[in-house]
Amino acid sequence: MRKFINKPQDVARETVEGFLAVHGDRFEAIPGTLAVRRRRLRDKVAVVSGGGSGHEPVWLEYIGTGFADAVCQGDVFAAPDPHSIAQAAKAVERGRGILFVYGNYSGDRLNFDLAAELLAEEGHRVRTVRVADDVAAAPPGRARDRRGIAGGYFVAKAAGAAAEAGLPLDVVHDVAARVADATRSMGVASGAGTVPGTGEPTFDLPEGHLEIGMGMHGEAGVRRAAMMTADDTVDEMLERILADRPVPDGDSVSVLVNGLGATTRAELLIIARRARHRLTRLGLTIHTLHLGNYATSQEMHGFSLTVSATPRELREYYDAPAWASFLTGTKEVSGA
Structure with missing residues (x-):
């Protein structure tokens, strides 16, 4: 083993703990999950992102002013579970709706969609933008099947900026979707x-x-x-x-x-x-x-x-x- 880790099964959890050890003045853990949220929340659309650990800084560190309000990670290269995603979203939702932004991988699609259903059953409004920027993953006719890679930076930042500007959920979604398409x-x-x-x-x-x-x-x-x-x-x-x-x-x-x-x-x-x-x-x-x-x-x-x-x-x-x-x-x- 050539990695400075402890137990392999603890890598995702200890990565989050390390992030909070450095940035705990700005962010805090959401108990029972591998999710973190901003400590100081504004009255605006809540932006929530996440995905598998092991790709840092995405998505764990795509959080802060002008980025996500909460991020929910899974194990290394594995999607977060839907209940943790829903819990993270509820921890930052302020009555103005929730926007999910994440990479277009099958496990993430499944679990974020399930989380959106759970939230909708409780009366929360949820919209989704999937990042599918990798041109090598599928031909143009199957662009929706493409995976997301580093282009998620521009999408996440646009979503965060639109939310910080106080725009309504549908407009924040439209801005993020337009950037994803571009x-x-x-x-x-x-x-x-x-x-x-x-x-x-x-x-x-x-x-x-x-x-x-x-x-x-x-x-x-x-x-x-x-x-x-x-x-x-x-x-x-x-x-x-x-x-x-x-x-x-x-x-x-x-x-x-x-x-x-x-x-x-x-x-x-x-x-x-x-x-x-x-x-x-x-x-x-x-x-x-x-x-x-x-x-x-x-x-x-x-x-x-x-x-x-x-x-x-x-x-x-x-x-x-x-x-x-x-x-x-x-x-x-x-x-x-």
């Missing part, structure tokens, strides 16, 4: 991560090769290839992303360069340099460019690229000041 991502890896306790890689990859389009849990990509340069890899990924969701010449896009856990910051900077160069040459304006670990897969070596079309009428939600524990180099606001 967002496309793709990942690539040259080395797998391992699930704590198993000691086995999430996928097998010959030395000197990379997996193009793999998923956050090691799902197979669109093809395998001999290791390529950073520039060639970025070019192929952007070609696939923009073919799936074309952006007209002259329009603005927001870009996310995301490390998957073991990728060095130097590599990510080299990748970001090429992404800006290519997108600018294609006639697009870079509205924002984010870089760092936003959605990881244990110690997977690789990265994902996200391009989110950013029309003028949505920019206020991309640009709204926000605070979350993992953010660096962005506008921050006090309080949580």
